[in-house]
Amino acid sequence: MTNEAGAESAMGGGAWGAFDGPTVELLDGARMRALEQAQMAAGRISGLELMEAAGAAIVAALSSARPELARRGGRAAVLCGPGANGGDGFVAARRLAGRGWAVEVFMLGDPARQPPDAAANRRRWEGLGPVRDIARAADAAPGAFDAVIDAGFGTGLSRPIPRTLRAALDAASRGAFVVAADMPSGWCADSGRHLGEGPAPARGADLTVTFHRPRLGHALGDGPRAVGRLVVADIGLPQDPIADAPLLFLGPPRGLDKAAAGPRAHKYVHGHALVLAGGCGKGGAARLAARAALRVGAGLVTVAPPPEALAENAARLDAVMLRPVADAEALRRALADRRINALALGMGLGADARARALTLAALESGRAATLDADALGAFAADPAPLFAALRPDCVLTPHEGEFARLFPDLAERLRAPALAGPAFSRLDAAREAARRAGATVLLKGPDTVIASPDGAALVHLAAGPRAAPWLATAGAGDVLAGLIAGLAARGFAPLEAAAAAAWLHVEAALRVGPGLIAEDLPEALPAVLRALPPAGAARAPWPWGG
Numbered sequence: 001m002t003n004e005a006g007a008e009s010a011m012g013g014g015a016w017g018a019f020d021g022p023t024v025e026l027l028d029g030a031r032m033r034a035l036e037q038a039q040m041a042a043g044r045i046s047g048l049e050l051m052e053a054a055g056a057a058i059v060a061a062l063s064s065a066r067p068e069l070a071r072r073g074g075r076a077a078v079l080c081g082p083g084a085n086g087g088d089g090f091v092a093a094r095r096l097a098g099r100g101w102a103v104e105v106f107m108l109g110d111p112a113r114q115p116p117d118a119a120a121n122r123r124r125w126e127g128l129g130p131v132r133d134i135a136r137a138a139d140a141a142p143g144a145f146d147a148v149i150d151a152g153f154g155t156g157l158s159r160p161i162p163r164t165l166r167a168a169l170d171a172a173s174r175g176a177f178v179v180a181a182d183m184p185s186g187w188c189a190d191s192g193r194h195l196g197e198g199p200a201p202a203r204g205a206d207l208t209v210t211f212h213r214p215r216l217g218h219a220l221g222d223g224p225r226a227v228g229r230l231v232v233a234d235i236g237l238p239q240d241p242i243a244d245a246p247l248l249f250l251g252p253p254r255g256l257d258k259a260a261a262g263p264r265a266h267k268y269v270h271g272h273a274l275v276l277a278g279g280c281g282k283g284g285a286a287r288l289a290a291r292a293a294l295r296v297g298a299g300l301v302t303v304a305p306p307p308e309a310l311a312e313n314a315a316r317l318d319a320v321m322l323r324p325v326a327d328a329e330a331l332r333r334a335l336a337d338r339r340i341n342a343l344a345l346g347m348g349l350g351a352d353a354r355a356r357a358l359t360l361a362a363l364e365s366g367r368a369a370t371l372d373a374d375a376l377g378a379f380a381a382d383p384a385p386l387f388a389a390l391r392p393d394c395v396l397t398p399h400e401g402e403f404a405r406l407f408p409d410l411a412e413r414l415r416a417p418a419l420a421g422p423a424f425s426r427l428d429a430a431r432e433a434a435r436r437a438g439a440t441v442l443l444k445g446p447d448t449v450i451a452s453p454d455g456a457a458l459v460h461l462a463a464g465p466r467a468a469p470w471l472a473t474a475g476a477g478d479v480l481a482g483l484i485a486g487l488a489a490r491g492f493a494p495l496e497a498a499a500a501a502a503w504l505h506v507e508a509a510l511r512v513g514p515g516l517i518a519e520d521l522p523e524a525l526p527a528v529l530r531a532l533p534p535a536g537a538a539r540a541p542w543p544w545g546g
């Protein structure tokens, strides 16, 4: 079995070579089934063996999480669903009983319709004890069980779970340690969304034991909260890289520490980023972005406000340079300087015709461009000209509201209650947006999703030990855009620049802690960069600390 430390065995270069750093592949249910079926079809492993390994891993993880119960043998309720997830539960029940636990098993569904492997394990359990109807678990008194194994539904969840199972989970879980097999029942393993009308239950699992690789639903949406701690168990499938799987990255890409390296390091070697700024009183956002770009190692950074805001900006800038840019024509003239290789725009720009003209001129210049805030909002009424001008080396950094203005139909699918599984996920939304826009899309959130138009996707999870809720502060998004532009100026490819920026952003926030304001983020970067793990030695903190 692997755990948070062992999960590093699953990391490595991505299928696209898009991210050179510590990663773990995220699987959806279909991909997981395909891996299992390929091995079974080749005769390398049987379904029964996989299920036995899965059930054994659940018991091992419970025992190591609650050693005192493992020593004396606790009281466990095992709630089994109608499919193979329930089969994992029957294996776990048998193995817990073998270790001296007092085990009660409850089942949802018709035993006559169970898949063969699950039925075989039910029969083996029936040699040890009864299988009660799931409704009986709802009568459990608080504290009746020390542990509950939630083996209701896993990757096969296709609709909201029956009320009887919900009631059983709620009742049996009172005072108990809840271990979910693969996924807490009711949460979609592909999207992390809870299926059903209304809010998700407050209680998920304390520990989730999944198999081979984490599911997408462990990292996306409500999944990280619902799964609690996550243990990834080896059930005997080959550890080969999984082509084209979305990658969760657990650390920075290699090469971030290369800033200003080498004897002939010269400021232009590290690029020149230009940040377009808004008018009088609106320049703060661009200045934050510019400072972040400089701190992350761009050789030169220029802020470009309209002429009337020059004095205001001059009073607030030192290392960052200043150049007035009145309109699109002025921007074209500025960009005659070929050393300017990266642009950031949208922060405080105003979502108006000037912003549209500047954005289109920026895109037409062929420079790597990071578009945030008003550069996106300015095209809300008609995104077609924006999408026509964008290229894959451009990065859009929408938060949910900005995303909804450019991609209202996708946002609506995310907003509407998820009633069928697999549900539409934030990853699906970002990928479709990237395809439509023809650009890299970074959809902000605690689960940041980064997708490029060719389908490559990365997920960054700011949860568990890396949760930084205080990062939801005014101006933090401007800093993120500045980081991406600074890294683009240094020559990072868009997907990697976006990923590195997302990681650095959270890392800087963690260093500052509660009370953080956006101005702190660029100032925290030197310490973050100083502490970068040496190449190849990254020991990534597991985001599902629980």
Ligand SMILES: NC(=O)C1=CN([C@@H]2O[C@H](COP(=O)(O)OP(=O)(O)OC[C@H]3O[C@@H](n4cnc5c(N)ncnc54)[C@H](OP(=O)(O)O)[C@@H]3O)[C@@H](O)[C@H]2O)[C@@H](O)CC1
Pocket: 033, 036, 047, 050, 051, 052, 054, 081, 082, 083, 084, 085, 086, 087, 088, 115, 152, 153, 154, 155, 156, 157, 158, 159, 160, 161, 162, 181, 182, 183, 211, 235
């Ligand atoms: N060899 C393997 O494959 C291994 C698999 N493993 C384990 O198997 C799990 C996947 O098993 P699974 O495919 O049988 O799906 P599972 O989640 O048990 O659902 C069962 C069926 O229930 C149905 N259904 C769905 N939602 C429903 C609802 N709300 N209310 C009522 N019914 C509902 C739905 O059928 P439907 O009705 O949609 O036709 C669905 O097919 C996986 O998570 C892992 O734990 C491990 O043992 C390793 C080896």
Ligand SMILES: [K+]
Pocket: 085, 150, 151, 152, 153, 154, 180, 181, 182, 183, 184, 185
């Ligand atoms: K489950």
